[in-house]
Amino acid sequence: QVQLVQSGAEVKKPGASVKVSCKASAYSFTPYSIHWVRQAPGQRLEWMGWINGGNGNTKHSQKFHGRVTITKDTSARIAYMELSSLRSEDTAVYYCARASGTKLFDYWGQGTLVTVSS
């Protein structure tokens, strides 16, 4: 069955960067896009950006002011999300999710907890 498996939890200091991976399996990677969504403790879901699984085009939320970079390794079927200049407010669970056209997020990764603390 379709699976998105994410990398493990991370603890980072303020100002550092974190890179989270999302490995896809059991479906053709290129026709779908991978989005990144985060959820701070007790807060709502927040969209971060996405990458086209075929041509690699990306788009990210203006909120992150260029701190987020989304990439992919098509041959390995892995998408990555890197967030730089971390601050305490970036402490959250980060999810990857699959999308196709208007069908947003039919499969989700298990989530990766990123804790930013000095």
Add this chain to the structure above:
Amino acid sequence: QSVLTQPPSASGTPGQRVTISCSGSSSNIGSNTVNWYQQLPGTAPKLLIYSNNQRPSGVPDRFSGSKSGTSASLAISGLQSEDEADYYCAAWGDTLNGPHVVFGGGTKLTVL
């Protein structure tokens, strides 16, 4: 960044029908389809409804969605205890910086 508006909480008793609203604008719900998700504590969200009113396979027909203008609704009939969860709406939004996805603030459903 625009956000879709949902009531923070909703409740019902087993067997009842409850609805959760999601209000947006002409740049998101008014011009794009709506998706709904269920999130149980400590787990990733699960897609319940896509394209306003379509259910993925495996989602019970107790769950239904609708959209009118710049608002959408999720209805849950025959409420069950396992429906107690957080529910989110989402849609593409159109901005000067290009398309992005917007989420509602989430509605915590309590089964009394």
